[in-house]
């Protein structure tokens with residue numbers, strides 16, 4: 001449970017991250033705004049209020065880990081990691097530049113705090129389940145959080161991993177679905193209708209928990225509920241809005257990956273308050 005002060009603190013961080021994201025992606029004229037804005041509260045709540053990590057010792061034994069399986073959300077991940085102190089905020093401006101350790105998709109070998117290289121969709125859940133099994137063998141109590149996109153879960157490898165998680169009862173690998181209903185060039189409904197996503201995961205033997213993916217309180221409670229489940233692996237189905245916070249981006253696949261123009265930048269900043277610039 002989060003108290004009201006903590007909720008306000010996290011909400012404030014999310015607003016700051018949204019502002020910084022728009023500044024950053026506008027400045028480099030590339031990157032993925034839509035899927036970064038939809039996972040803002042998810043990443044913020046997990047990193048700042050759920051995970052046992054030490055940014056000064058990123059490879060600490062027994063640490064919790066987060067895999068951003070929808071790797072194109074990297075800009076929001078980097079903003080959060082920099083705020084936590086994994087690397088200097090100053091370096092954020094090198095995002096997507098040749099030679100930078102902050103590439104368009106996360107790289108485990110280059111970037112402190114990144115636990116798995118992602119970008120090709122569909123791979124994070126299998127890796128997360130493997131990490132959870134490894135930690136179990138070591139007798140560690142660590143949790144692995146795998147953040148998935150709802151277009152991403154159309155990949156077959158996700159469902160192979162889902163079967164394995166259920167068979168091996170990997171309760172310490174918690175899947176977190178950014179359920180924004182939109183993918184690269186259309187809605188899930190247009191590209192590949194998903195039907196009842198919760199029923200599908202339940203049929204694969206998972207404990208399904210629904211929450212509002214823009215409500216830090218609900219996300220925190222969903223994580224606590226997942227940790228209480230001792231038999232089945234859990235998935236948090238977080239209802240989100242792609243492009244959340246910027247009206248003309250909300251729910252629009254066009255803003256999956258698109259450069260932000262000057263007028264769009266001004267409007268986005270006005271809507272976000274622009275106060276923290």
Ligand SMILES: Cc1ncc(C[n+]2csc(CCOP(=O)(O)OP(=O)(O)O)c2C)c(N)n1
Pocket residue numbers: 034035036038070072119120121122148149150151152153178180182183184242256
């Ligand atoms: C295997 C694979 N196929 C296709 C792509 C190209 N691609 C990148 S993001 C994306 C859409 C993902 O949609 P979703 O998982 O819903 O992400 P979000 O809405 O959270 O941005 C696609 C098709 C990819 N990165 N990897």
Ligand SMILES: [Mg+2]
Pocket residue numbers: 149150151178179180181182183242
């Ligand atoms: Mg999506």
